[in-house]
Amino acid sequence: MAIQKPDVLFKGISHRPPQKDWMDVPAQIKPGRYCYAGDPEALEYVGLPNPRKWNPLDDDWKLPENWQEIVIGGLKERLEKFRSFKIFMDVCVRCGACADKCHFFIGSGDPKNMPVLRAELLRSIYRGEITKAGKILGRFAGGRKLTEEVLKEIWYYYYQCTECRRCSVFCPYGIDQAEITIIGRELLNLLGLNIDWIAKPVANCYRTGNHLGIQPHAFKDMIDFFCDDIEEICGIRPEPTFNKVGADILFVTPSGDVFADPGTYTCMGYLMLFHYLKEEYGLDVTWSTYASEGGNFGFFTSHEMMKRLNAKMYMEAKRLGVKWILGGECGHMWRVIHQYMDTMNGPADFLDVPVSPITGTRFDSAATTKMVHIVEFTADLIKNGKLKFDKSRNAAIKATFHDSCNTSRGMGFFEEPRYVLKSVLDNIYEMPEGTTKEQTFCCGGGSGLNAGENDEIRMMGGLPRANAVKYVHDKHGVNMLSCICAIDRATLTQSVNYWVPGVEVCGLHELVGNALILPGEQERETDLRGETLPGKEEEE
Amino acid sequence: MKAIYSLFLVFALVLVAMFGAGALGMEYLFGVLIPYLAVLVFVVGFVLRVVGWGKSAVPFRITTTCGQGRSLPWIKQDKLENPSTTGGVLGRMFFEVFLFRSLFRNTKVELHDGPRVAYSSSKWLWLFAILFHYTFLVIFLRHMRFFTEPVPFPFEMMDRLDSMLQIGAPALYLSSVIILVALGYLLLRRLFVPSVRYISQPADYFPLYLIISVVISGIMMRYFVKTDIMAVKELTMGLVTFRPVVPEGIGTVFYVHLFLVSSLLIYFPMSKLMHMGGVFLSPTRNMTANSREVRHVNPWNYPVKVHTYEAYEDEFREKMVEAGLPVVKPLDETSEPAENKE
Ligand code: SF4
Ligand code: SF4
Numbered sequence: 001m002a003i004q005k006p007d008v009l010f011k012g013i014s015h016r017p018p019q020k021d022w023m024d025v026p027a028q029i030k031p032g033r034y035c036y037a038g039d040p041e042a043l044e045y046v047g048l049p050n051p052r053k054w055n056p057l058d059d060d061w062k063l064p065e066n067w068q069e070i071v072i073g074g075l076k077e078r079l080e081k082f083r084s085f086k087i088f089m090d091v092c093v094r095c096g097a098c099a100d101k102c103h104f105f106i107g108s109g110d111p112k113n114m115p116v117l118r119a120e121l122l123r124s125i126y127r128g129e130i131t132k133a134g135k136i137l138g139r140f141a142g143g144r145k146l147t148e149e150v151l152k153e154i155w156y157y158y159y160q161c162t163e164c165r166r167c168s169v170f171c172p173y174g175i176d177q178a179e180i181t182i183i184g185r186e187l188l189n190l191l192g193l194n195i196d197w198i199a200k201p202v203a204n205c206y207r208t209g210n211h212l213g214i215q216p217h218a219f220k221d222m223i224d225f226f227c228d229d230i231e232e233i234c235g236i237r238p239e240p241t242f243n244k245v246g247a248d249i250l251f252v253t254p255s256g257d258v259f260a261d262p263g264t265y266t267c268m269g270y271l272m273l274f275h276y277l278k279e280e281y282g283l284d285v286t287w288s289t290y291a292s293e294g295g296n297f298g299f300f301t302s303h304e305m306m307k308r309l310n311a312k313m314y315m316e317a318k319r320l321g322v323k324w325i326l327g328g329e330c331g332h333m334w335r336v337i338h339q340y341m342d343t344m345n346g347p348a349d350f351l352d353v354p355v356s357p358i359t360g361t362r363f364d365s366a367a368t369t370k371m372v373h374i375v376e377f378t379a380d381l382i383k384n385g386k387l388k389f390d391k392s393r394n395a396a397i398k399a400t401f402h403d404s405c406n407t408s409r410g411m412g413f414f415e416e417p418r419y420v421l422k423s424v425l426d427n428i429y430e431m432p433e434g435t436t437k438e439q440t441f442c443c444g445g446g447s448g449l450n451a452g453e454n455d456e457i458r459m460m461g462g463l464p465r466a467n468a469v470k471y472v473h474d475k476h477g478v479n480m481l482s483c484i485c486a487i488d489r490a491t492l493t494q495s496v497n498y499w500v501p502g503v504e505v506c507g508l509h510e511l512v513g514n515a516l517i518l519p520g521e522q523e524r525e526t527d528l529r530g531e532t533l534p535g536k537e538e539e540e
Numbered sequence: 541m542k543a544i545y546s547l548f549l550v551f552a553l554v555l556v557a558m559f560g561a562g563a564l565g566m567e568y569l570f571g572v573l574i575p576y577l578a579v580l581v582f583v584v585g586f587v588l589r590v591v592g593w594g595k596s597a598v599p600f601r602i603t604t605t606c607g608q609g610r611s612l613p614w615i616k617q618d619k620l621e622n623p624s625t626t627g628g629v630l631g632r633m634f635f636e637v638f639l640f641r642s643l644f645r646n647t648k649v650e651l652h653d654g655p656r657v658a659y660s661s662s663k664w665l666w667l668f669a670i671l672f673h674y675t676f677l678v679i680f681l682r683h684m685r686f687f688t689e690p691v692p693f694p695f696e697m698m699d700r701l702d703s704m705l706q707i708g709a710p711a712l713y714l715s716s717v718i719i720l721v722a723l724g725y726l727l728l729r730r731l732f733v734p735s736v737r738y739i740s741q742p743a744d745y746f747p748l749y750l751i752i753s754v755v756i757s758g759i760m761m762r763y764f765v766k767t768d769i770m771a772v773k774e775l776t777m778g779l780v781t782f783r784p785v786v787p788e789g790i791g792t793v794f795y796v797h798l799f800l801v802s803s804l805l806i807y808f809p810m811s812k813l814m815h816m817g818g819v820f821l822s823p824t825r826n827m828t829a830n831s832r833e834v835r836h837v838n839p840w841n842y843p844v845k846v847h848t849y850e851a852y853e854d855e856f857r858e859k860m861v862e863a864g865l866p867v868v869k870p871l872d873e874t875s876e877p878a879e880n881k882e
Contacts (some may be wrong), residue, residue: 010655017738021542047845081840083596084823090593091818094744096736097642097665100649106657116739133810140545142741168604172636172643172669173815174824179602206847207855216856217863243866289865290852303599304844311846319849339831340600343838365610365624369832380612412609412622412829419615434647434659438606438621467657499655 003032003455006499010463015100017111023124023144027112027153029056032456035159035449038199043192045203046305050192061152067191068146072129074187079130085183088175089126092116098167098175103442104160107460112157115167115177121154122184155193158184160457162446163300164405169438181447186302194301198448201297205309209292210255216242216289222258223287226268233530235522238275240287243320247286248357250317251374253328254295256486257507263489265528266329266507272516273378273509276387279519281358285326291316294333295486300448307344310336313371314345324354324370326377329507331446331485334373334413335406342369359384373407375484375508379416382423389424389515393527395534397480397511398427400472402465402492403440404485412438417484420508424515429476435468445491462495470500481505543731546745550753553803554796561795570795571775572784578802585809590817599838603829610830624830636825640670664725672722675715676751678702679758682715686776708763716759723752747813750804757797767791850878 003009018025040051054062064070079086098115100106105113112118120142127134128143135143144150161181168176188194201211208215214222220242231237241247253270257263277283291312298305317325327333342348351370354363361380363372381387401421407413414437421428435441444461472478481496481503483489493505514527525536561570607618619628620635635641648662682699685691703711727748730740761767771787772794778785807813820826828834853860853867860867 007655010651013651015649015651016734022738080596081599083593083598083821084602086596087593087818087821087823090589091812091815091822093812093815094736094739094741095643095665095669096733096739097646099735099739101647106649111735111738114735114739120739140742142743165604168824169606170642170645170647172640173819174604174636174642174822176602176604176824179824207852209852215859216865217859220863220865245866289860290849308844308846311844315846315849337832338829339602342831343600343836344841347835361612363612365830365833367833368835371832376611383612383614409604409606412605412607412618413611414608415615416611432659439645439647463655464657467655470656 003459003498006459009456009459013107013109013460015105015109022111022117022120023139026149027156029152029156030456031057031453033108033160033454034156034457035195035197035451035454038192038194038196040192042196042199042203043194046206046308048192048194048199048301048305049190052192054192056152056155061148061193063148063151063191067151070190071125071146071151071187074190075126076130078183078186079126082179082183084176084179087173088119088180089123091173092119092123092175093172094120095172097170097172098177101167101170102161102177103164103166103444103461103464104162104457107444107463108457112153113160115161115171115175118157118161119175119177119180121150121157122180125150125154151191151193154184155188158188159195159449160461162405162442162444162449162461164442164446165409166405166439166442169409182299182303185300189302195448195451197451198297198300201448202301202305202309205293205297209288209290209312210258211293211295211297212255212259214255214259214292219255219258219289219292223267223271226264226271229528230268230272233524233526233528234272234518236275236518236520238271240271240274241284242287242289244284244286245320247320247322248284249286249324249326250291250313250320250322251285251287251326251328252291252294252313252333253374254330254333254486255293256295256330256490257328258292260486260490262493262504262506262510262529263486265510265513266489268528269507269509269511269513269516270328270374272513272518276516276518277358277381281386283357286320286322288316288320294328294330296332296336297448299332299336303340303344306336306340310341311345313341314348314351317348317370318350323352324366324372325351326372326374328374329484329486329509331404331406331487335410337369337371338411341371356380358386373413373416375413375420376416378509378512379419382420387512388517390517391424391426391515392535393514393524393533394425394511395427396531397425398429398476398478399425399480399482399511400429400431400469400478401436402431402443402469402481402483402488403437404483404488405440405442405446407484408438408440413484417482417508420512421482424511427476429472429478431468431472435464441465441468443485443488443491444495446487450487450491458491459495459498462491463499465492466496466499469496469503473500473503479503482508482511484508542740542742543745546742547749549742549746550749550800553750553800554753554757557796557799558792561799562792567786567790567795568784570799571786571790572779574802575779575798578805582805582808586814586817589809589814590821593818593821597839598823598827599840601827601829601831601836602824603827604824605829610833622829624828624833626828629826629828633820633826637819640666640673643669665729668722668725671718672726675719675722678715679713679719679755682713686773687780689773689777710762713762716755719755720752723748723755727752743812747804747807747811750800750807754797754800754804757793757800761791761793761797765791765793767794845880847880848878851880854878
């Protein structure tokens with residue numbers, strides 16, 4: 001689907017809602033704003049309910065006979081299982097503080113993208129079908145019945161929320177639409193109402209370990225290919241190991257880094273760092289082809305699916321007998337590790353409390369999960385003077401840093417990446433206040449919405465982030481947006497190119513790889529992207 | 541429409557009290573029975589709701605982290621916005637509950653040509669919300685002089701401070717003015733800000749009107765319609781000592797006031813007003829963000845079906861061997877394929 005020019009799209013945004021009551025405005029499923037339906041084979045593979053071919057544009061969604069019962073039963077069950085959900089259904093005062101905080105509302109103007117209203121779509125069912133007051137007073141109490149039309153509306157808008165949690169920062173009660181969306185999607189999944197960009201990766205992760213379904217030999221090939229590139233640039237070839245029993249550390253990264261540019265450059269950065277650490281300090285890091293996905297697509301399906309997919313990391317760590325696990329630059333992966341992993345898949349008592357064998361630093365904040373973020377690992381190495389850098393190789397880059405939603409509002413991971421960035425680069429400019437750290441904006445493609453067919457809504461959702469980038473681009477000539485999330489690297493590349501041409505996107509370890517002086521390396525002519533380094537132009 | 545419905549409903553309540561306690565003279569019903577019932581409904585309803593929430597499990601720590609988390613020792617943690625200890629959580633909750641911290645962060649978005657998206661600080665909602673809640677509290681506390689004998693010093697003090705300005709006789713309460721202004725702002729915002737109007741429901745207008753009419757009937761009593769304060773005190777003291785009496789000649793407006801307050805108490809537990817209790821229980825705010833550091837148990841964690849390494853190797857063994865990847869079982873050892881496990 002061809003998408004409008006940026007200025008046309010921008011001019012079309014109006015934040016004025018219609019006069020009619022929202023319950024009287026049925027959802028109209030627009031191409032460009034929804035993702036294709038989940039492939040039945042993928043659902044079948046992992047045993048999800050109601051696999052069938054269906055199309056969101058059709059009238060008939062081929063729901064099971066007793067679908068209302070399933071949804072209402074599922075709703076009741078989850079009200080008991082999640083206090084968060086129950087409280088969030090009950091205490092919203094509709095103050096509207098969250099309304100203009102969602103990137104999808106800012107960029108689309110669609111009032112049902114206001115977090116409060118997105119929640120009301122489900123809350124109205126909760127009131128109309130479950131609470132006494134709502135059952136008696138009906139619409140006066142904001143309740144309505146669960147009809148097919150309502151179900152379609154929920155599906156449409158719950159797959160227009162990237163579960164970024166920005167709304168929750170501003171809500172006086174901390175109502176987190178992401179939590180409501182997660183549970184709303186669980187309910188939709190009970191009817192087989194998934195989207196393909198989630199269903200397929202889920203099945204792939206389950207089968208092959210990574211979301212693209214890369215089989216073990218091909219996974220290794222990809223990494224070998226990066227090693228070729230590194231050899232060409234530096235004259236040194238990293239020798240990564242795979243599935244190695246008895247390695248010190250297991251490394252798990254989002255498989256986006258292994259497959260899609262510009263994540264691949266970040267992956268080269270990891271390889272170079274590990275090579276350096278092996279040569280200088282004898283650290284033995286291994287990759288797994290079995291647990292080859294950090295990003296958890298189950299998280300966008302159900303809590304159960306999240307647990308099923310995440311289990312691999314601990315199972316593999318146990319099998320290989322490593323000391324602890326190192327995790328790559330990824331958003332959702334880290335939200336899941338930080339807030340769910342130990343509770344769901346733990347206790348990981350067969351692993352050690354992570355200690356950096358090089359600096360001796362004990363990562364107490366990861367004492368129970370036994371999983372360390374590569375950025376905190378690297379920051380610690382740098383702080384202890386264990387890495388040698390040549391910053392001049394990044395001299396052509398003027399960078400800004402994009403805080404990923406999940407590492408920000410799910411972890412509070414702000415200073416570590418900035419410290420690493422400052423250590424490898426001189427020209428850094430922060431985006432304006434209100435758009436960074438806990439108030440950071442989503443890339444627009446998180447939570448499995450990074451598909452091609454929903455371009456329009458992704459560009460709309462990407463507007464707030466891209467516009468803040470535009471500010472530093474215009475003011476300071478920023479030409480690189482650095483981040484620590486694989487979905488960011490994929491989505492932002494497109495949306496930044498759409499709204500602010502001239503800015504590229506990179507992971508942090510790409511910049512680390514550029515600056516890192518490998519022992520015995522040849523003089524580099526280019527950076528990891530093959531661009532000529534500053535000062536090397538004449539020699540060409 | 542919704543706004544009008546709700547207004548109409550509140551008018552109806554006023555009429556019921558005027559008619560019932562005034563024309564029909566059912567003063568005992570409106571002065572004793574309904575207030576008792578209301579307090580009972582309020583207390584029982586409130587407790588049931590909170591217990592209901594409390595019964596739901598808290599499986600995961602989903603704290604919203606609004607500041608630097610605990611990390612390497614040389615990185616300064618934001619202990620209030622991203623607490624990893626109970627002390628930090630208490631601090632965070634204090635700021636949330638007493639100072640409306642999150643609302644204070646509020647911003648407003650505007651689109652300009654360019655294209656440019658601009659954000660500006662927007663503190664009006666915070667200001668009027670906090671004014672409303674605190675004046676409500678003050679008014680509640682200074683009413684305590686009707687329910688105590690002798691009146692304890694703090695309540696006296698509160699009353700004196702509130703009427704500090706000494707305008708007119710009887711002296712004007714500051715709180716009455718502020719609460720009306722604040723409620724007026726909240727109401728007008730709902731009526732005239734398009735996006736807020738769009739999300740508003742009868743259940744949002746109704747309590748606003750109800751509280752406004754409680755305040756207005758209170759003001760009426762004090763300044764405009766003659767009410768026998770001594771008689772009111774006799775009645776309220778009778779209520780709290782469980783020896784209810786209904787003195788003569790209190791005046792209908794008092795019963796209207798009391799009936800509206802009773803309605804508010806009854807409405808409270810079944811409505812969004814329960815945010816008063818909910819604010820303390822919100823899992824994104826009242827939990828420590830330390831689940832990477834400290835083990836936390838999910839009460840309903842159950843085993844799930846996972847894909848084992850053995851099953852994986854069975855499927856890909858040939859390709860793995862070809863690519864030089866280590867395998868556990870050599871190729872020629874043909875045996876039963878491994879199962880996935882629960
Ligand atoms: S900020 Fe919170 S209470 Fe206010 S409308 Fe949004 S979700 Fe509801
Ligand atoms: S979680 Fe993010 S995408 Fe979802 S409603 Fe809130 S701000 Fe919007």
